[in-house]
Amino acid sequence: MKILLLGSGELGKEFVIAAQRIGQTIIAVDSYENAPAMQVAHGFEVINMLDGESLDRIVAKHKPDFIVPEIEAIRTERFYDYEKQGITVVPSAKAANFTMNRKAIRDLAAKELGLRTAKYQYATSAEELQKAVQEVGIPCVVKPLMSSSGKGQSTIKTESDIEKAWQYAVAGSRGDVIEVIVEAFVNFDSEITLLTITQNNNPTLFCAPIGHRQERGDYQESWQPALVSEKDLYEAQDMAEKITEALGGAGLFGVEFFLTKEGVYFSELSPRPHDTGMVTLAGTQNFNEFELHLRAILSLPIFEITLEKAGASAVILASEDSTNPTFTGIEKVAALPKTDFRIFGKPTSRPYRRMGVVLSHDVLSTPINEVTERAKETAKLIIVNS
Ligand SMILES: Nc1ncnc2c1ncn2[C@@H]1O[C@H](COP(=O)(O)OP(=O)(O)OP(=O)(O)O)[C@@H](O)[C@H]1O
Numbered sequence: 001m002k003i004l005l006l007g008s009g010e011l012g013k014e015f016v017i018a019a020q021r022i023g024q025t026i027i028a029v030d031s032y033e034n035a036p037a038m039q040v041a042h043g044f045e046v047i048n049m050l051d052g053e054s055l056d057r058i059v060a061k062h063k064p065d066f067i068v069p070e071i072e073a074i075r076t077e078r079f080y081d082y083e084k085q086g087i088t089v090v091p092s093a094k095a096a097n098f099t100m101n102r103k104a105i106r107d108l109a110a111k112e113l114g115l116r117t118a119k120y121q122y123a124t125s126a127e128e129l130q131k132a133v134q135e136v137g138i139p140c141v142v143k144p145l146m147s148s149s150g151k152g153q154s155t156i157k158t159e160s161d162i163e164k165a166w167q168y169a170v171a172g173s174r175g176d177v178i179e180v181i182v183e184a185f186v187n188f189d190s191e192i193t194l195l196t197i198t199q200n201n202n203p204t205l206f207c208a209p210i211g212h213r214q215e216r217g218d219y220q221e222s223w224q225p226a227l228v229s230e231k232d233l234y235e236a237q238d239m240a241e242k243i244t245e246a247l248g249g250a251g252l253f254g255v256e257f258f259l260t261k262e263g264v265y266f267s268e269l270s271p272r273p274h275d276t277g278m279v280t281l282a283g284t285q286n287f288n289e290f291e292l293h294l295r296a297i298l299s300l301p302i303f304e305i306t307l308e309k310a311g312a313s314a315v316i317l318a319s320e321d322s323t324n325p326t327f328t329g330i331e332k333v334a335a336l337p338k339t340d341f342r343i344f345g346k347p348t349s350r351p352y353r354r355m356g357v358v359l360s361h362d363v364l365s366t367p368i369n370e371v372t373e374r375a376k377e378t379a380k381l382i383i384v385n386s
C-alpha cells in the first residue's frame with residue numbers, strides 16, 4: 001500500500017519505521033526538508049500543508065491508498081474530497097477535520113455527545129474574552145482554537161491577565177482563525193491519555209492508561225500504566241468509545257482526560273499516535289502505539305493488546321536556537337540498565353523544542369513513580385548543544 005504521511009516529526013518517524021517493517025511504501029510530507037520521518041521514508045515532499053492547492057498537487061502526483069495525518073495544521077477541509085476520490089483518510093476526514101479546530105471537537109463532545117468537560121466559552125476579541133472569563137470564572141485557561149503542544153496557551157489567574165492572554169493566544173495561533181476557547185481551570189488530581197484503537201471489522205480496543213505531566217502545555221514525562229480507579233477507567237473508556245465512534249474510521253486515537261474527585265473530564269483527543277504514547281516505545285506493550293495505528297489502518301487483526309512492563313518516557317528538550325544541534329551524554333544513558341533513548345534527528349533546534357526522549361522500563365510490579373523518576377533523572381544526562 002502507498003501511504004502519504006502528512007507531518008514528519010518524531011511520531012511520524014516511528015510510524016514510518018513500523019510501516020517499513022511490513023513492506024509498506026511511505027511518502028513523508030512536512031514544511032521543511034530533512035524532517036525526522038523523511039529520513040526513513042521512500043520519498044518526501046516539502047509543502048505548506050495549510051495550502052489546499054499544494055495538498056491537491058501532491059495527492060494527485062502520488063495517488064496514495066492512505067493519507068495519514070501526523071499533525072493538526074493541515075487544510076483538512078480537503079480531506080472530504082480525497083475520501084470521495086476513494087482514498088482512505090486516517091482515521092477519517094471528519095476525525096482529522098474536527099480535531100484541527102478545538103471548537104468543532106469540543107462542541108461535538110460536550111453538546112452532541114454530552115461528555116463531561118470543563119465549562120467553556122469562545123471569544124473573537126479581547127472584549128469578548130472579558131465576558132467569557134466572567135462566564136467561566138477565574139482561574140481559567142485560554143487557548144487558540146487552532147494550536148497544539150500548548151502554543152498560545154495561558155492561565156488567567158487575575159483579571160489583569162486577560163489582555164495578555166488574548167495577545168499571547170493570537171501570537172501562538174496558527175491557521176487563519178483568530179478565536180480562542182476559554183475553559184474553567186480543572187483542578188485535577190492527575191491526567192491520562194487513553195490510547196483507543198478503532199478497527200474496521202473488530203471491536204474497539206484500549207491500551208492501559210498513560211499518565212503524564214505537562215509544563216507550558218507540553219508533556220514532560222509519561223508513564224504506563226497510570227494508577228486509575230476501576231470506576232474512572234470505565235468512565236474514560238465509555239467516553240473514548242463514544243467520541244471515537246462519532247468521528248469514524250479505523251486507527252489509534254489518544255484521548256485525553258482529567259481525573260478529579262468529582263469524576264473524569266474529557267479534555268481533547270488526537271486521531272493519531274499521541275506524544276505521551278511514546279512511552280510504548282519502552283516495550284510496555286506487545287505492540288507500540290505506532291504498530292497499533294498501522295494495523296488498524298491496514299485492517300490487520302489485533303488479537304490482543306497486552307501490558308508487558310512498567311515504563312516511562314521523559315523528554316530531551318533543546319534550550320537554544322541552532323542549525324547544527326549536537327548531543328552529549330548519550331554514552332552515560334547507554335550505560336544504564338533498563339534504559340533506552342531516541343534522538344529524533346531534527347535538523348534545527350529552538351528553545352523547548354523536543355529533540356529526543358529517554359525511555360525506562362521495569363517489571364510490572366515496580367512502583368510506577370520509581371520508573372518515571374528514573375526516566376526523568378536520566379533525561380537530564382543528555383544535553384543538546386547548539
Ligand atoms: N481546562 C484546563 N484545566 C486545567 N489544565 C488544563 C486545562 N486545559 C489544558 N490544561 C493543561 O494544559 C495541557 C495542554 O492542554 P491541551 O491538551 O488542551 O493543549 P494542546 O496544545 O492541544 O496540547 P497537545 O497538542 O500537546 O495535546 C493539558 O494536558 C493540561 O495539563
Ligand SMILES: NCC(=O)N[C@@H]1O[C@H](COP(=O)([O-])[O-])[C@@H](O)[C@H]1O
Binds near residue numbers: 275
Ligand atoms: N503534541 C503534538 C506532537 O507532539 N507532535 C509531534 O511533534 C512534531 C512537531 O515537532 P516540532 O514542533 O519540533 O517540529 C509533529 O510532527 C509530531 O511528530
Ligand SMILES: [Mg+2]
Binds near residue numbers: 256268
Ligand atoms: Mg493535549
